[in-house]
Amino acid sequence: MKLSASNLSVGATLTPVLANLNLEITAGKILVILGPNGSGKSTLLKTLARQLKPLAGSVKLDDKDISSLPISEFAKKVAYVAQNIDPQVTLSIEEYVALGRTPHQKWWQWQQSEADRAAIETAIVSTALTELKERPISQLSGGEQQRAAIAIALAQKPTFMLLDEPTAHLDFKHQVELMRLLKRLKTEQHLGLVIVLHDLSAAAYLADEVLLLTKEDGQFLSVAVSGPVSEVLKESNLESSYGVQFRSICERGEMHYFVNIADAGEGKS
Amino acid sequence: MKQLIVQPDFLKLGIATTVHYHVYNGILFYNLSLMFLRLLSLCLIFLLLLAINICCGDVTLAPDQILATLTGGQGSDSAISNIIWQLRLPRLLIAAIVGACLSLAGFVMQTISRNSLADPYLTGVSSGAGLAVALAFITRVDLAVVPLFAFAGGLAVSVIVARLAQTNNGLSVNRLLLGGIGVAAITGGAMTLLLTMNPVFSQTQGIFFWLAGGISGRGWPEFWPAFFCTIIGITAVLILSKPLRLLSLGPNAAQSLGLNVPVMQWSLLISAVLLCAAAVSVSGLVGFVGLIGPHITRKLFRNGERLQIICATMIGACLVLLSDLVARTLYQGQELPLGTLLSVCGGPFFLWLVYQHKEQES
Numbered sequence: 321m322k323l324s325a326s327n328l329s330v331g332a333t334l335t336p337v338l339a340n341l342n343l344e345i346t347a348g349k350i351l352v353i354l355g356p357n358g359s360g361k362s363t364l365l366k367t368l369a370r371q372l373k374p375l376a377g378s379v380k381l382d383d384k385d386i387s388s389l390p391i392s393e394f395a396k397k398v399a400y401v402a403q404n405i406d407p408q409v410t411l412s413i414e415e416y417v418a419l420g421r422t423p424h425q426k427w428w429q430w431q432q433s434e435a436d437r438a439a440i441e442t443a444i445v446s447t448a449l450t451e452l453k454e455r456p457i458s459q460l461s462g463g464e465q466q467r468a469a470i471a472i473a474l475a476q477k478p479t480f481m482l483l484d485e486p487t488a489h490l491d492f493k494h495q496v497e498l499m500r501l502l503k504r505l506k507t508e509q510h511l512g513l514v515i516v517l518h519d520l521s522a523a524a525y526l527a528d529e530v531l532l533l534t535k536e537d538g539q540f541l542s543v544a545v546s547g548p549v550s551e552v553l554k555e556s557n558l559e560s561s562y563g564v565q566f567r568s569i570c571e572r573g574e575m576h577y578f579v580n581i582a583d584a585g586e587g588k589s
Numbered sequence: 590m591k592q593l594i595v596q597p598d599f600l601k602l603g604i605a606t607t608v609h610y611h612v613y614n615g616i617l618f619y620n621l622s623l624m625f626l627r628l629l630s631l632c633l634i635f636l637l638l639l640a641i642n643i644c645c646g647d648v649t650l651a652p653d654q655i656l657a658t659l660t661g662g663q664g665s666d667s668a669i670s671n672i673i674w675q676l677r678l679p680r681l682l683i684a685a686i687v688g689a690c691l692s693l694a695g696f697v698m699q700t701i702s703r704n705s706l707a708d709p710y711l712t713g714v715s716s717g718a719g720l721a722v723a724l725a726f727i728t729r730v731d732l733a734v735v736p737l738f739a740f741a742g743g744l745a746v747s748v749i750v751a752r753l754a755q756t757n758n759g760l761s762v763n764r765l766l767l768g769g770i771g772v773a774a775i776t777g778g779a780m781t782l783l784l785t786m787n788p789v790f791s792q793t794q795g796i797f798f799w800l801a802g803g804i805s806g807r808g809w810p811e812f813w814p815a816f817f818c819t820i821i822g823i824t825a826v827l828i829l830s831k832p833l834r835l836l837s838l839g840p841n842a843a844q845s846l847g848l849n850v851p852v853m854q855w856s857l858l859i860s861a862v863l864l865c866a867a868a869v870s871v872s873g874l875v876g877f878v879g880l881i882g883p884h885i886t887r888k889l890f891r892n893g894e895r896l897q898i899i900c901a902t903m904i905g906a907c908l909v910l911l912s913d914l915v916a917r918t919l920y921q922g923q924e925l926p927l928g929t930l931l932s933v934c935g936g937p938f939f940l941w942l943v944y945q946h947k948e949q950e951s
Contacts, residue, residue, distance in 0.1 A: 369845060370844070370845075371841055371845065373757065391844065391847055391848070391849050392847035394847070395845065396847070399845070400845040402841065402845070406703065406837075406839045406842070408837075409837065409838060410891055411834075411892060412892075415892065419834070419835060419846055420846065422831075422835060422846045422847050422848060423846065423847030427831060427848070427853075428828055428829075428832075429831065430831055430895075456891075472846075476846070
């Protein structure tokens, strides 16, 4: 199963922010999208998730245009994990994650089947939310809400999962746990993941392929460079994309990237 | 204390009932969950209000007289029978329906717009109904046809407002509400102009009293069409209760879970408009029930859309039954207009509500 984009142009308004993009994501692989703010990462992800219409070109699921698929069929295969849950939601975690089974049920159906219950249970256990099952979402911390958002996507039992900065609200421990969970989802459940990240070290750990977006000054369109981690995450590419100087270190087989925060002129007194 | 949890759904209404029981001195004590108790109390209050509404009015009837008349036993009087069957009963049933419709319509609008200040009239129903009624009076149609005008007018204007709110990604409920406000401003101005410049005073008076909202003189002919629409509306919303829950997460989240958002938004909107138009056609513009009813519902029943739907209808019915009781009995021999009464009492509540809303924002 593959999710592909051919000659895709995306944009939140009628002005494209990316054009003529060709991508292919296969199940069991992770694609990480990197780039500075405004380069179109979220817009691209939302277009792949069918939240936005492509300005040109198409997104295909196994060579079928996704806009021609019924919405519930698409939701059975592709799950989108948004950055935040609406703060007005008063559902408990269990009720919320149960809504993840919607694509597999009839639209009026409230009754949970055995398969539904099992999927919900697995999703809650995988995201370590078992103790908080009864708690209303509005009373959770940012990190717990993030995990709930992933749990509902897991309950959909998709083939592809699209995540928009999933580590945004997480502390170090939960970041590490989440990264390991995502890797397990790839290897054990053969999910295809597309993740927008800010953390380069996490990107290096997770990615099979990286898409780096660069925004030129004064240009509307961003330039995309894609390929394996070792090719794309070179210091020169990163500097032209993010506009700061990077240094990379390989430690215990993991790549880490550092940025000099202090200005060259600043000194320690 | 031992605990027995009755699962999955008690009465399939979405309440998981927890029954605590213990045995003390050989007697079994039950401690039912809060939600169930609240539901029970609500039903009792509703029945009580129905009963009081039959008893009270210009002529106060004793309960035993009523019982006798209803069962046709001894002590029944043809005059009392007339009062009960032709005056009180249709009127209180209409009051219950109006309250139920408005409250449920408000609940649906507030849930799909995720805005607790949404009022069902903001869809344009009141504007359309008001204009249509003014037209009906000016063109001197038969009084019996006025409700039909109101219903058609309300429906027509809401559909126009909804079409204007249509975007590429489906219905923008925010745009709908703003459009409704805009349309209400236009029609409100037009109506005032019409009323002040109309030389025929009887027409002006007729329109004015119709708009002020009230159910005096409404009988069985008005009841049946409204009842029919109410049943359709409530059934539709109950069937759409799962999409309603999904839409409360927001249209984007609902779509990512596989819901056909535009179709469901339109269906729920049409149901709300149907309920609202049915109420307005029979009672004129009765305000605030559509705003207050859902709020009370959410405060008492946190979750479970099906339960909330049923309770919203009952709470709305109770509110209007209570107001109608006060309207009829406060001043002997004179009846206060229902809509005005609810507005006067609802106004302070609405201000308090806005204050609450602001508190939560900051």
